Amino acid sequence: MKKHVIGRREKISLPEWDLFMISAKVDTGAYTNAIHCEWMEEKVIDGEEVLEFKLLSPKHRLFKDTTFRTNRYSLKKVKNSFGGAELRYKITTKVVMFDEEFETEFTLSDRSKMRNAILLGRKMLKGRFIVDVDETNLSKKSKASQK
Numbered sequence: 001m002k003k004h005v006i007g008r009r010e011k012i013s014l015p016e017w018d019l020f021m022i023s024a025k026v027d028t029g030a031y032t033n034a035i036h037c038e039w040m041e042e043k044v045i046d047g048e049e050v051l052e053f054k055l056l057s058p059k060h061r062l063f064k065d066t067t068f069r070t071n072r073y074s075l076k077k078v079k080n081s082f083g084g085a086e087l088r089y090k091i092t093t094k095v096v097m098f099d100e101e102f103e104t105e106f107t108l109s110d111r112s113k114m115r116n117a118i119l120l121g122r123k124m125l126k127g128r129f130i131v132d133v134d135e136t137n138l139s140k141k142s143k144a145s146q147k
Contacts, residue, residue: 003128004098007135010120013096017055021140022062022118026131030121032078032090036060037108040089045069051089053108056117078107081114095124097139102128 006026013020040053051073056063076090088107095104104124111117125131132138 001127003130005132005135005138006097006125006129007138008131008133009116009136010097011137011140012118012120014093015096015101016093017068018064018066019055019062023116024118024120025116026120026125026129028122028125028131030119031123032076032121033104033106033124034078034088034109034111034119034121035106036111036114036117038110038112040108051091053089053091057112060117076107078109080109 008026010024010026011021012024014022036056037053038057040051043050043052048071050069050071052067052069054065054067058065070091073089073091075087077085078088080086088109090105090107092103092105094101106118111119
């Protein structure tokens with residue numbers, strides 16, 4: 001598989017969440033991807049455990065106040081940026097970059113104190129991308145990402 005060069009920040013699309021060309025920080029120090037989420041709740045609907053959640057902050061320009069629901073989730077212990085361990089919900093969705101769509105995992109995290117609502121970690125980057133810290137938004141130049 002050909003590896004694409006990406007910069008320290010990239011525009012990605014998350015079509016299942018109706019988010020297109022949203023900025024994400026590339027962080028080779030992080031293992032998993034994270035996305036900002038202020039509200040999430042586990043429920044039982046029709047006998048099935050589901051996770052409902054809303055993505056981004058109401059202050060974010062792409063915030064839509066949409067409640068998403070998935071039964072494909074788990075709890076994961078994650079070391080946060082301050083070195084402490086915390087339990088986070090982990091969910092799977094599709095990402096589009098460089099005209100390619102692939103599934104990857106995101107943890108739902110309160111990133112309100114962080115500059116970027118989305119963080120891309122090593123697990124998704126490995127085998128797919130090479131990071132050039134001098135660059136930004138290299139994936140933006142591909143056509144399919146801009147739907």
